[in-house]
Amino acid sequence: MDANAVTSLLAEAGTLMIVGMVFVFTFLTLLIGGIDVIARFCRRFPGEQESLDTPDIAAPRPQRNENEHDPRIIAAISAAVQTHRKSRQRRLTKE
Amino acid sequence: MDKLSVLWESTALAHFQPGQLVMMAVGLLLLYLAIVKKFEPLLLIPIGFGALLTNIPLAGFSEPGGLLYFIYEVGIDTGVFPLLIFMGVGAMTDFGALIANPRMLLLGAAAQFGIFATLFGAIALNLIPGFDFSLQDASAIAIIGGADGPTAIFLASKLAPELLGAIAVAAYSYMALVPIIQPPIMKALTTPEERKIEMAQLRPVSTREKILFPLAVLLLTILFLPSATPLVGMFCFGNLMRECGVVERLSKTAQNELINIVTIFLGLSVGSKLSSDKFLTVETLGILALGAAAFAIGTATGLLMAKLMSRLSGGKINPLIGAAGVSAVPMAARVVNKVGLQANPHNFLLMHAMGPNVAGVLGSAVAAGVLLALVG
Numbered sequence: 001m002d003a004n005a006v007t008s009l010l011a012e013a014g015t016l017m018i019v020g021m022v023f024v025f026t027f028l029t030l031l032i033g034g035i036d037v038i039a040r041f042c043r044r045f046p047g048e049q050e051s052l053d054t055p056d057i058a059a060p061r062p063q064r065n066e067n068e069h070d071p072r073i074i075a076a077i078s079a080a081v082q083t084h085r086k087s088r089q090r091r092l093t094k095e
Numbered sequence: 096m097d098k099l100s101v102l103w104e105s106t107a108l109a110h111f112q113p114g115q116l117v118m119m120a121v122g123l124l125l126l127y128l129a130i131v132k133k134f135e136p137l138l139l140i141p142i143g144f145g146a147l148l149t150n151i152p153l154a155g156f157s158e159p160g161g162l163l164y165f166i167y168e169v170g171i172d173t174g175v176f177p178l179l180i181f182m183g184v185g186a187m188t189d190f191g192a193l194i195a196n197p198r199m200l201l202l203g204a205a206a207q208f209g210i211f212a213t214l215f216g217a218i219a220l221n222l223i224p225g226f227d228f229s230l231q232d233a234s235a236i237a238i239i240g241g242a243d244g245p246t247a248i249f250l251a252s253k254l255a256p257e258l259l260g261a262i263a264v265a266a267y268s269y270m271a272l273v274p275i276i277q278p279p280i281m282k283a284l285t286t287p288e289e290r291k292i293e294m295a296q297l298r299p300v301s302t303r304e305k306i307l308f309p310l311a312v313l314l315l316t317i318l319f320l321p322s323a324t325p326l327v328g329m330f331c332f333g334n335l336m337r338e339c340g341v342v343e344r345l346s347k348t349a350q351n352e353l354i355n356i357v358t359i360f361l362g363l364s365v366g367s368k369l370s371s372d373k374f375l376t377v378e379t380l381g382i383l384a385l386g387a388a389a390f391a392i393g394t395a396t397g398l399l400m401a402k403l404m405s406r407l408s409g410g411k412i413n414p415l416i417g418a419a420g421v422s423a424v425p426m427a428a429r430v431v432n433k434v435g436l437q438a439n440p441h442n443f444l445l446m447h448a449m450g451p452n453v454a455g456v457l458g459s460a461v462a463a464g465v466l467l468a469l470v471g
Contacts, residue, residue, distance in 0.1 A: 001221045012230060013218040017211035020465045024207050027319060027461050028200040028454065034311040035197035035304075042303050 110152035114371025121369060122146030125264070134271035138244065138362050142264065145366015156367060163367035166360050171252050171259070176361040177245035178329045181460075183354030184245065185309070185333025186346050188424070188456065192449040194304050195297040198404065199416070203454025205400030206420030207462045209240030209393025213385050214466075220385070225377045231255050234466040236382050239266045240389025241459025242273070242423035246326060248365065250463045253471055260368030261379040265386035273426045274433075276387070277394050277418050281434050284398045285414045289405065290438035292413040294447045302340065309334040312457065316464070322471070323464020330460065393421040397451065419448040422455030 103109050125143030129136040149157045156163040170176035193199055217233035220226045228236070235255035238247045239262060247266040251259040269276065282290075309331035316327040336346040368374075401417025415435050419427040428448035435444040 001227055003222070006218065006221045009218045009221065009230060010215065013215045013233065016230075016234075016466075016469060017215055019469070020211045020462060021204075021208060023320075023465050024458055024461050025201070025204045027315065028204040028458060030315055030319075031312060031457070032197040032200050034315060035194055035308065038304050038307045038311060039194070042301050042307075046301075047303055 105153070107152045112152070112371070114375055115150040115152060118150045118369055118371045118374060119147055121374070122150070122366065128268075128271075135267050137358055138267050138365075139271075141359050141362020142267070142366040142369070145363040146369035147366075148363075149367040149370055157370065163364060167364040167367055170357075170360050171248065171364050172256070174249055174252055174325065176357050176364070177249035177252070178325055179357045180245040180354055180361060181249075181326055182329040182333040183349045183357070184424075184456070185330035186337045186349040187354075188330075188334060188337075188453050189449070190305060190308050190334065190453055191300045192297060192446050193453050194300045194308055196447075196450050199450030200454045200457070201404065202397050202400055202417045202420040202451035203422075203456075203458035204420075205417065206393040206397035206422075206451075206455055207241065207458045208396040209389045209391070209421065210237045210459070210462050210466075212392045213237040213240050213389035216388060217381070217385050220381050226381055228378070228381075229255075230470050232258055234470045235259075235262055236385050237389060238262075238459070238463055238466065239269065239382075239386035240393045240421070241455075241462060242266070242270055242390065242393070242421045242427070243456060243459045244270065246459050246463050248361070249326060250466060253467060257373055258378070258382065260365060260370075260374055261382045262386075263365040264369070265383050269386050269390050270423045270426065273390075273423050274430050276390055277427065277430050278434055280391055280394045281398060281415055281418050281431075284395060285402070287438055289402070289414050290435060291442065292405070292410060293439065293442050294411065294413055294416075294444065297446060302338065305338040306335065309338070316461075320461060320464045320468065322468040323460055326460040326463060327457070330456070390421065394418045397421060397455075401451075413442070413444055413447065416444060416448045416451050419450075419452040420455045420458070422452060422459055424452050424456060425449070427455070428452040 122143045122145075125139045125146065128134040129139035129143060145163060148154070149163055155161045157167070158164060214233050214237035217228050217236045218230070221228055231254040235247075235251040235258055238250045241247060244263070244266055248259065248263050251262045255262070313324075313328060313331040316324050316331075320327075333346075333349050336342050336349060397417035397420030398414055399417070400420070401412060401414040404417075405412040405414045413435060415431050419431045421427055428445055431448035432443065432445040435442045
């Protein structure tokens, strides 16, 4: 391929690069907006089931206070840890 | 004596061409990599075996009337197989991490620079005698940087079918090599302090958001990029089946049985394109080199974007997660997690890296749509 043809192709590839990247960024930025709208919609009109299942959807976890932990969650976690330890012991003794 | 020579003529021994033997060796190499090295075995086994079959003299697997010929015509020439795979990938993908932190989409976008930079590089290779890539060829090669097998095969089958074998092999080999290619780039572009940044836990995402998400993606694609709707549409369909919760059976089929069946046929027909006249060319070497460059550039731009976002957010984002923007789900996210753990043993970045990771899948589908619209 001669140099002239390559140069014109290179110019075309350059335009494609700029147009493509601009488009990809615009599209995905629009999608960020779309996700935000969906999130806001879901917060404003929480479905019945959801509001029962996950009452703290709007409250981000890290903002929670240390001593505000739900006693039920703590109970569940300690029960899980107990079972895990027991099963590990059982496995170890078997081996 | 006549009978003897007829018998000799009917054996493969009399008809082997050196190229076929070399391609059979390539097929065996792929089988070795898959079985011993565990490189993407689900794909490299069918591809490697397809390469063996297609290079058998007299058997005519890839000539009109042969098995692999029909599978290729039905599945890849029409674009059906990669799209079915994409549906299955959609059914396997959990967008929760992305919906919880939608800004991660920017990382998926930045990593697509690897594709467009490689497009430029492929055209520049034409300056070297022996290379003759058209804009279509260059686009099909560049999409290797999207690190997404089905997207690469879909685009190559539309734009440059004669390069499909080399492009598919390069795409899947580099995806398997992500744990080797990415870490040096990640370490070169970030400081140890940056790698130690811990990120806040993601908020829980409601089922309703997860159901609305694929519909929103599809709506945007319909409005702005109809050429990407085959890919994005099938992807969103699979994802909706997963999230809506009322078609568990269909969702399970899409992500297990169906994708497995299609993978077998897709692999075999890609392997059937590994014939010596199409693969043993200097262009294949160029494609392999360009694919590696595309991966490296995509990783680097994703990291740089994440670095920028980290600065702007006041150090709340670990720049490592930018590397996951190249897609290659979930390998790239796992690599991010591993490198993060090396810097700080209490830093689990996997969930944070899944956001840019799935954003990369969307990003490369959008980039493929752009290339199809402008070049195809």
